[in-house]
Amino acid sequence: MSYEKKITERTFEYAVRIVRLCQVLEKQDRVSRTLANQLLRSGTSVGANTEEAQAGQSKADFIAKMSIARKEARETLYWLQLLKETELINKAKLGNIIKEADELVRIITSIVKTAQMKK
Numbered sequence: 626m627s628y629e630k631k632i633t634e635r636t637f638e639y640a641v642r643i644v645r646l647c648q649v650l651e652k653q654d655r656v657s658r659t660l661a662n663q664l665l666r667s668g669t670s671v672g673a674n675t676e677e678a679q680a681g682q683s684k685a686d687f688i689a690k691m692s693i694a695r696k697e698a699r700e701t702l703y704w705l706q707l708l709k710e711t712e713l714i715n716k717a718k719l720g721n722i723i724k725e726a727d728e729l730v731r732i733i734t735s736i737v738k739t740a741q742m743k744k
Contacts, residue, residue, distance in 0.1 A: 632732060633679060636672035636694070639729060642722055643668030643701070649714070657713050664704040670697040671729060688740050695733040702726040 643664060650661035674694035681687035705726055709719045
């Protein structure tokens with residue numbers, strides 16, 4: 626399994642977790658629903674852009690799509706940390722998904738940097 630294949634699978638599984646978390650938030654108050662919309666957009670965009678990068682028309686296109694995925698991963702990490710600090714979701718329940726968000730930011734950053742060096 627190639628490195629790129631693994632990241633696409635990992636970001637897809639992450640998106641599934643984000644969707645499930647947003648379903649829980651949707652059942653709560655208006656603030657939670659608003660945050661769920663933001664989280665859903667950015668959290669699912671990580672995997673979509675990672676997947677799209679695999680079919681990039683050029684190295685520059687690949688880098689651009691992966692850079693968007695990194696940006697969306699950072700935004701998602703922000704929303705997750707906000708949920709944690711406001712205690713809209715139990716902190717203990719967010720620990721693993723926040724850890725995964727941080728790891729994805731690091732991995733995607735590494736992919737982008739490596740691709741840029743190989744130009």
